[in-house]
Amino acid sequence: MPGKVVTITSGKGGVGKTTATANLGVALAMENLKVVVLDADIGLRNLDMMMGLENRIVYDLVDVVEGRCRLRQAMVRDKRLPELYLLPAAQTRDKTAVSPSNMIDICNQLRDTTDFIVVDSPAGIERGFQNAVAAADEVIIVTNPEVAAVRDADRVIGLLEAEEKGPIHLVINRVKPDMVRRGDMLDTSAVIELLAIDLIGIIPEDESIVGAANRGQPIVLSNNSQAGLAFRNIARRLLGHSVPFAPLEKPGLFQRFIKLVRSEGE
Amino acid sequence: MGQPVDVTIKGIRQGLLIRLRGGTWDAQLAQLAERLRIGASFFKGGQVALDVGDQALAQNDLQAARDLLSTYEVTLWAIVSPNDDTTLVAARMGLTVNMDVGERVEAVAPPTDDDEVEDLSSGVLVIDRTLRSGQKAHHPGHVIVFGDVHSGAEVIAGGHVVVWGSLRGVVHAGAFGDEGARVCALDLSPTQLRIAGHIARSPDDKRRRPVPEMAQVRSHRIEAVPWKKN
CATH class of the missing domain: 2.160.20.70 (Pectate Lyase C-like)
Known part of the structure; x- marks a missing residue:
């Protein structure tokens, strides 16, 4: 079966696209699948850092497009998982160095040898976005439970629907249960109602994500993280498994207090 | 031309089709200007084809229409006319001529008599x-x-x-x-x-x-x- 291209996009910047790409790529590879994560954010590449692979890059996507190397040579093998590769973006060029048809070509070449190609889209709805979604079989929209992020997600969904791209899945990232409880944050059901697309994951806010990203260790590799578990669940849902959504709005204040006392006692 | 000026507006796939009939060209433009003024927010950013009927129009006539439309941020992109002089001038101005206006997306009722609403x-x-x-x-x-x-x-x-x-x-x-x-x-x-x-x-x-x-x-x-x- 040819590999599937899944593009991660959002419209708004800073909602966690690259984090989601890195973690979803790793999570799929942990399911023993052959995975390529492809950074389409040319000129502002970050995916390599989050994967901890920056210092292994020799060639990049633009080198492949412009014929300076073969596709295989540009792919950076992950240092942890043998079947995970990164196809990095160029840092010294911009979005115009690649066209949507280039992306389709490259993804088609990758399909033969991989199970999943996870494409990290840049923010915005311009050329970079058009490149990122050109080859997509499925699209994951990442949003935060904030009105601006949801509005931009809605715009992007509209553009994708107009091009008949899909299926489109929704990931709500950086949900803070206590803020939702106080009514300061949109709750997940409000976001789903506003966007009216299929939910595939809810990622709780997790401070360890930042540290993990800085160390180049996607959070999904750590066993005791709620966020990591949420990414593993997204991978399994993408594979067609039915995984129930963990109750997020719990635990209550009292339970958290008990947990706090316990952990301090250890 | 004895008939009163008649300006009708229809939706076509490519935007709007505005039909100008009766009276002089200046009178038609005056009435078009009035329509544009009233519906400014409707027209803004749109593109328009003008159906001018069998009038022989010179380049400055069409340019006047184009300028009028552009003050309301409307783009004139096409001219519909059976008159060869007019279409020649329009083509020379880079406008599309007599495109297929049969492709209406929506049913447009036949024009009714002078009933503007x-x-x-x-x-x-x-x-x-x-x-x-x-x-x-x-x-x-x-x-x-x-x-x-x-x-x-x-x-x-x-x-x-x-x-x-x-x-x-x-x-x-x-x-x-x-x-x-x-x-x-x-x-x-x-x-x-x-x-x-x-x-x-x-x-x-x-x-x-x-x-x-x-x-x-x-x-x-x-x-x-x-x-x-x-």
């Missing part, structure tokens, strides 16, 4: 999906949406607007000045609601249980009332 609201645009942020529908007649109109989306109609869903975006009914135009939705909570020259916002208070509502102009202001059988 009837004429403007003829033709219904049916949108069978949800309009998301950034998507817009501009139409000279009525607009029906089977779906929601999200925040950031825009519906501008010469006639009524009916939304079988929730309406959260910006809506303008009666964009040519028809104060009798109405806006109906199952959940009427638009960012902004305009009817003819009136503007209203949804109340700022927290969301109540949505009921179908209809907005209309009553004694010079927009009022929303429950939408039910009269």
Whole structure:
């Protein structure tokens, strides 16, 4: 079966696209699948850092497009998982160095040898976005439970629907249960109602994500993280498994207090 | 030319088709200017084809029309005319000539006699999906949406607007000045609601249980009332 291209996009910047790409790529590879994560954010590449692979890059996507190397040579093998590769973006060029048809070509070449190609889209709805979604079989929209992020997600969904791209899945990232409880944050059901697309994951806010990203260790590799578990669940849902959504709005204040006392006692 | 000036506006797939008939060219342009002024927000950003009939027009005539339209941010892209002189001039100005206007998306009722309101609201645009942020529908007649109109989306109609869903975006009914135009939705909570020259916002208070509502102009202001059988 040819590999599937899944593009991660959002419209708004800073909602966690690259984090989601890195973690979803790793999570799929942990399911023993052959995975390529492809950074389409040319000129502002970050995916390599989050994967901890920056210092292994020799060639990049633009080198492949412009014929300076073969596709295989540009792919950076992950240092942890043998079947995970990164196809990095160029840092010294911009979005115009690649066209949507280039992306389709490259993804088609990758399909033969991989199970999943996870494409990290840049923010915005311009050329970079058009490149990122050109080859997509499925699209994951990442949003935060904030009105601006949801509005931009809605715009992007509209553009994708107009091009008949899909299926489109929704990931709500950086949900803070206590803020939702106080009514300061949109709750997940409000976001789903506003966007009216299929939910595939809810990622709780997790401070360890930042540290993990800085160390180049996607959070999904750590066993005791709620966020990591949420990414593993997204991978399994993408594979067609039915995984129930963990109750997020719990635990209550009292339970958290008990947990706090316990952990301090250890 | 003895007949009175007649300006009619229709929706075609490529934008709007404006038909100019009767009177002199200057009189036609004057009436077009008046239409543009009244419906400025409707026309803004649109593209227009002019059906000028069998008039022999020179380049400065067409340029005058183009300039007039561009002051309302409307692009003139095509000329429809059986007159060879006119089409030659138009082609030389880089305009499309006598394109296929048969491709109408919506049924446009046959032109009726001098009944301006009837004429403007003829033709219904049916949108069978949800309009998301950034998507817009501009139409000279009525607009029906089977779906929601999200925040950031825009519906501008010469006639009524009916939304079988929730309406959260910006809506303008009666964009040519028809104060009798109405806006109906199952959940009427638009960012902004305009009817003819009136503007209203949804109340700022927290969301109540949505009921179908209809907005209309009553004694010079927009009022929303429950939408039910009269």
